[in-house]
Amino acid sequence: MNISGCRVGVAVTGSFCTFSKIYKAVQEITAQGAKIIPIFSNSVQSIDSRFGKSADWIKVFSDLSEHPPVFTIQEAEPIGPKNLLDILLIAPCTGNTLAKLANGVTDTPVLMAAKGHLRNNKPVVIFLSSNDSLGSNLKNIGLLMNSKNIYFVPFGQDSPEGKPNSMVSHTEQIIPALEEALDGRQLQPVVKPY
Numbered sequence: 119m120n121i122s123g124c125r126v127g128v129a130v131t132g133s134f135c136t137f138s139k140i141y142k143a144v145q146e147i148t149a150q151g152a153k154i155i156p157i158f159s160n161s162v163q164s165i166d167s168r169f170g171k172s173a174d175w176i177k178v179f180s181d182l183s184e185h186p187p188v189f190t191i192q193e194a195e196p197i198g199p200k201n202l203l204d205i206l207l208i209a210p211c212t213g214n215t216l217a218k219l220a221n222g223v224t225d226t227p228v229l230m231a232a233k234g235h236l237r238n239n240k241p242v243v244i245f246l247s248s249n250d251s252l253g254s255n256l257k258n259i260g261l262l263m264n265s266k267n268i269y270f271v272p273f274g275q276d277s278p279e280g281k282p283n284s285m286v287s288h289t290e291q292i293i294p295a296l297e298e299a300l301d302g303r304q305l306q307p308v309v310k311p312y
Contacts, residue, residue: 119300122151124204129228132161133210133247134169157188198234213248220258241299251285269299272310
């Protein structure tokens with residue numbers, strides 16, 4: 119299914135090194151006619167990093183949307199009952215967010231958005247970005263791969279020599295993964311080398 123006209127939640131968590139690539143992909147999502155609702159984790163709202171200031175990143179993502187950004191659990195809660203989204207993209211999805219999602223924790227705006235959206239039996243697409251994907255988070259990836267309505271943007275080891283447990287999704291696969299998920303399918307192959 120084409121994403122044109124779709125309401126896409128873009129939930130941004132704290133893998134700051136991927137923000138510029140994610141931003142370009144979200145620009146492409148809006149260029150294809152989708153409407154986005156930005157949702158920001160607590161870390162994104164409060165941490166400045168060597169990759170930029172939190173306020174600057176919030177502004178650039180928010181400027182792509184006609185909808186006010188979601189900053190709190192209370193603001194995220196209506197996403198489910200009001201059926202505000204067609205699909206939710208968590209991009210980037212840190213290992214911390216991934217682990218909490220796999221274990222039913224809803225203590226951030228992003229996780230509350232995911233919980234509310236999943237209750238409507240609609241797809242959540244994960245853009246993985248974690249240094250422990252092949253370590254302690256591998257079990258959580260497995261749990262989520264076997265969960266209804268959870269899909270992954272294909273991922274691979276981004277630095278096998280320097281960070282052998284690290285995996286990151288492929289930015290250019292975001293839109294194809296969204297389109298497949300809207301049709302109830304996982305984009306293949308899921309594991310794709312860099």
